[in-house]
Amino acid sequence: MGILHKSAVSLGFYNDDLDPSRISEILGAEPDVGVKKGDVWKTVGGVEKVAITGSWRIGSERRSPGDVDGQIQDIFGKLESDIGVWRQLSELYQGRVFCGLFLASGNEGIRLQPETVAAIGERSLLLDFDIYGAELPD
Template sequence: MHKYTIELSFYGDQLDPSEISACLNLQPSGSLSQSQIQAIKRKRRPYWGFNGQGEVGFQPEWTCLEDGFEFLLKILNPRKSEIVALAHQFDGLWWCGHFQASFDGGPTLSPDLLVEIGSYGIPLTIDNYFSDEQA
């Protein structure tokens, strides 16, 4: 069985997560500020990420990557111009986790969805994770 996680993320040395939240009027599912980085003393960059947590219909894992993207895009499309502007200021990323217990397939995305994702001007990354444990 294959499961997927999806998140829109922004990274940048000058990124302030609270400013991204205010700009998009969204609470992040994850963030890391410059002061938090200094406290943990690890080499990291400030970060803001949103996966739709707290929104109606949210699922922490999706059995279909396309369904997860459609959910996220429904929330983000009204904020598209702000997201595109942020992507010019910071490093943006559509991050997808692909969790699999076998090598019999993987994600597929329709041409229309790929066009919509691409219209944000933000790269898409799919990280694959294999586990032989049954879910």
């Protein structure tokens, strides 16, 4: 297995009745994107969008080579550590860790440490991977 070229990781909570300021209060941090259903928000590229559901999202800097373990640890390290709080949030809102995996060749991969997998599971979060393949030459 080759080394992962680049990775992007974020944590998000989603629900139609989500109030981003409440999530910020509970987790002790401001999101990169916090929006109520129906409100307007801007993408990183500056495009305005209407939120189809409420969301609270915080991310880690992209890393090259990829470092999903480190990025997840960085995000969790900024937030409330009480696992009971996380479980309550996950009962109310759909919580997920999103991992964007960017490949430079056809034989790359990642390995998550048991501590990372346990930290995601004990918080009752989904683990979501998007894999972006290397562009093939013409």
